[in-house]
Amino acid sequence: MTRRTATRSLLPVAAALLLVCAVPIGIHAAEPHPIGPHGGTLVQVEDVRCEVVVADHVVRVWLFDDQGEPVDAGEVRGTLTLQYAENPRRYHYPLYPDTKKNSPGNVLISERLRSDRLDDEVTPRFAFYGLNRQPRQSVTFAATFRTDTARVRQAIAQQTVCPVSGRALTTRATLWNVPIDSQSVFVCCESCIDAVQEHSKQYLMPPVPTDTDQAAPMPVDRP
Template identity: 35%
Template sequence: MRVLNYLVLACGLAIAVPVFAQHDHTTHGSGHKMAAQQPPVAPPAPAVANDQGPHGGRLADVGAMQIETVIAPSGIRLFAYNEQKNPLDLRDVRGVATLQVQGDAKRYRYDLFAETRSDGSAEALAVAVDLSPIAGRQIELAVQLAGLSGPQGQPVRFQTTAVAPRTEAQQVAAAIAEQKVCPVSGQPLGSMGRPIPVQVGDRTVYVCCAGCIDAVKDNPSQYVIGKPMLKVAPATDADAAAIAAQKLCPVMDEPLGSMGTPLKVTGLPRDVYLCCKGCLKFLEKEPQKYLAKLPAAPGTAKPEITKATAADAPFVAAQKLCPVMDEPLDAMGGPYRTVVEGRVVYLCCPGCAKKLHADPQGYLQKLAQQGVEPPRVR
């Protein structure tokens, strides 16, 4: 309820809006008669919007017209079209929209006014109202228009339902919340600052830090996973070595084999073994999360990287910058430490470890040119 109160306040509109007149027969004297052979005609049922219109809204057929409703985070707009699908001039049209959030009994009414162009015509009726507080919730909208004639000369009436749209920022936040973890480092998104979007084709994947960007771009098939088409079968003797290497079910963190024969799941960038069928739905929903928990595949061992401790403080102060990103060592949740060529090198994030280990001599030489001599492992 607090959200909806804010919605009304945010729009800054008057609540007292014009209501179309209803005829009251009780105020007439007894001399007023209605012909017995002509029962009162009920007003037509309001049209229901279904098809999509040229502005991306939903279309409702109202007599010979079509009305398009566009619901955006910033408000509501209406367009009208004649039988030939040409837009109508709405300069003399006014309306009332009644909005109700599904599950809430309260209704909110808003005036719809013409958006007048420089020549005096109006293509749309609109109201500016902040719908972002109810983003993602189902809403029902009933609209009544004066100045357009519907069936039987009645005011135009129609209804539509929609999910209140998210703002761009809300869409990004929802995508990050759904992805949860960085596909490269396996770290929670947000643990090293604001997640970074990486565009791969028509997909966007978020990584925890700048050090993980190139890994996604260099090997998108490994890190950008659409909805997987998984195949599941009981593991066989041929899978014994892979099961021994994986050891644990990534979903339950239980030893493989503790709940019977492990299941082998194929269809992802690498095969995954699960302890039971109950874990499959979790793997299907968040494949990146559970792939990141697996030990390195044979021949692709992940470099060991840990968070620096107080004992590393003098060496961190001496090195200052990450040799991969040239960023301060604490810029992305670090410093982190790893060992190459028997030397301890400090990094700003786990995503930089792969590059460092791919070219250790190059980065050690870079540090030497900066006057930094990484400490030897003791």
């Protein structure tokens, strides 16, 4: 058998292996995964847990320690860099502590993004200074933007507490999203996941209404 003939004979096998390897991508999406209390993406940066949230064309990064306590962002500065797949240009946005009245002290906020494209073709990268009280040392990391943050945040607010432990969800720096059928059940810690999966019907919540849901028409009394 020549090398060319052998290569042709292996092509169907390679294609089949490629299809098999692609299957787990969809499976992982249905597995329990950590999520921030504001519905954002969680990234562990040294001993600081960062929650990346994008809403209304503004990026916010919430800072927590390993115990879930807020980390003061007063001396922290950062830069968000966005790069799109088809565009070699990089867009830079400074990140500063949110100084608005009644704003929490553990969040950094960007200026308004110049584009509303936040799909898989966008690569967000962050650089922080002063994260560990060392203003000259920078820490860099990559993250992804969740496109369902508003829906997740609404679902967390509706559920309010972990159905297993009874703890308030808003007091936890890390929640776990446990997909059950087409719904999500949020629990306070990883040890609560098994209980939800074993008794899923007991912990399911009513679905969160969306903006597209229309209320049923009210009956009209006719004379």
